[in-house]
Amino acid sequence: MSAERRPASFYWLAAFFALFVLFLYGPVITIVTLSFQGPEGGLTFPMRGFSTYWFSKLWEGIGVVDIGAALRRSAALGVVVMLLTVVFSVLAGLGLRQRFRGSGILFYVAIASLIVPSIVVSLGIALEFRIVDDSIKAFGDAYEVGWIQSSYTTIMGLFTSGLGAHLTWTLPFGLLIMIAVFNRLNPAYEEAARDLGASPWQTFRFVILPIITPPLIGVAMFGFTLSWDELARSSQAIGAYNTLPMELRGLTTTVTTPAIYALGTVTTGISFAVILSAMALTWLIRRRRARHGSDAGKGMV
Structure with missing residues (x-):
């Protein structure tokens, strides 16, 4: 019996999807490729040699911009944003599990x-802080x-x-992630813990938290990567010291060497490293749970 042939629409849709993926990741692939130009290379194809020359030039500094300091500022801000996003998202998700007057409006x-x-949003935040600055100066x-x-200037700043x-x-x-997670959480686990005498904190720590750990890793990944790449909301509200995306935007108008591509490759690599780390950690947690579940099943036989 011959295999069933796919309809022509399948191939048209497959070609469309391939073009979409190329459109989505083509610029990233181009920048990464051109960042490995030789010392005589330029900003366009064809490439002139293959080396890591522009990465070494990047760490020496691009003009008056301290790339290392900007990278550290963005990384530090990203970590703080990640932690606060995880904590506040969990607390808000727990709070919105309980129906109360105004919960829909609050959401x-x-x-x-x-x-x-x-x-x-950036302009509004900057205006609010300028009003506070004017009030402090008037006081x-x-x-x-x-x-x-x-000596007082402004309370606007990175943190x-x-x-x-x-x-x-x-x-x-x-x-949004935590609301979806808690809506799918079976309340029977919490009821069983309370029946066994667990306090609310013990129920959360030993029952709820282990269950929601994989989604929490996803929330943490979103928190860091969204902060790491954010430009528009930083443009008016970041204060005196720029983050790495803002420095990168400024350099696009002044730097005319592949060093700018090397910087783009580094920032993209850090984003992918965070994403892959989150995926690997989630996979390890699920594998550990599956192994412990199989071991418990064997013990009952």
Whole structure:
């Protein structure tokens, strides 16, 4: 019996999907490839040699920009955003499990920042902090507070206005994930723990938390990568020191060597490393659970 032939539509859709993947990842592949140009290479094809020359030039510095400092700032901010996103998303998810008056409105308010344009959010946060700055300066002038009059500038910065701007982007994603997770969580596990005398904290720590750990890893991955790549919400609210994406945007108008591609390759590599690490950790947790489940089954035989 001959195998059933696929219809022509299958091949057309497969070709369309291949073009979509090429459109999606083609720019990344191009930048990564051109970052390995030889010392005489330029910003376009054909490549002139193959080397890591531009990566070494990158670490020497590009003009007046300290790439290492910008990378450390972005990494530190990303880690803080990741941790806060995980904690707040879990707490909000637990809170919204209980139906209370206004819970629906609270949910929509929490995710509304996904709808508002990012640049508007950034401008709004910057305006709020400038109002606070003006109020502090007015207070210093009114009561003649010396250190405010002489040295105070602004409270805007990486871990104040910048952190708030990034959380308006990461928290809605984390909240949506955790709401989906808790909606699928079987309450029988919690009831069994309470029947055995577990306190609410013990129930959360020893029952709920192990169950939701894989999704939490996903929330953490979203928190870091969204913060790591964020540009629009950082543009007006980051303060005096730029993050790596902002430095990269500024360099695109001044740097005319493949060093800019090398920087793009490094930032993309860090993003993929975080994603692959999260996937590997999730796989290890599921494998461990499956192994322990099989061992428990053997013990009952």
